[in-house]
Amino acid sequence: MATVSLAAQARTETGTGVARKLRQSGQVPAVIYGHGRDPQSLAVNTRDLDKLLSTISAGSTVIELGIDGRTARTLIREIQRHPFKRHILHVDFQELVAGEKITVSIPLRFTGTADGVRNSGGILEEVMHQVHLRLDPANIPDHIDVDVTPLTIGHSIHVRELHLPEGVTVLDDAGATVCVCTAPKAQEEVAAPAEGVEAAAVAEPELIRKPKGEGEEEEK
Secondary structure, three states, rough: OOOEEEEEOOOOOOOOHHHHHHHOOEEEEEEEEEEEEEEEEEEHHHHHHHHHHOOOOOOOOOEEEOOOOEEEEEEEEEEEEEEOOOOOEEEEEEEEOOOOEEEEEEEEEEEEEOOHHHHHOOOOEEEOOOOEEEOOHHHHHOOEEEEEOOOOOOOOEEHHHHHOOOOOOEOOOOOOOEEEEOHHHHHHHHHHHHHHHHHHOOOOOOOOOOOOOOOOOOOO
């Protein structure tokens, strides 16, 4: 389980105007909430937060948030960004409570080279890039490994086939496709015209009637 540290300052003033002034001063408005505690408004240094987020998986990394001399183990639950400038407007932290299960999104890490890629020139398509789990915060994995080595062309790996830690509940559909090994594109392009020719051969011919000219009567 990855754990990092970040400093924050408690604040009592709230509102749009206060948030705007915080951002102008190089800070990001934030809030921390969790079981057994009231939401608390915070301020986090913008540069420190940007640097941290560039090195972690925000949804699955435990952040030890230092708040005025007290440390709280947290997860980032929401990051609000400006729609165009993309800078951070607000962050929500959830305090973790031992023994209280939470829902997290864990990234998938694909390992090995699929048999169909290595021996048949196939293509590995990664359909899912994360899996949603319910677990104790003390057992949050950094990632879930997916070994694609046995995959041959036309075969896939599903959620039910993932190797997960004990005590973890998967929230995704067990039959959802995680990845699939497909045939080379060159073969697909060759096959497509053949199918089209066969279809044309058995299709019913379309009746095309010559348009009547001016004054021309339809033959009877």
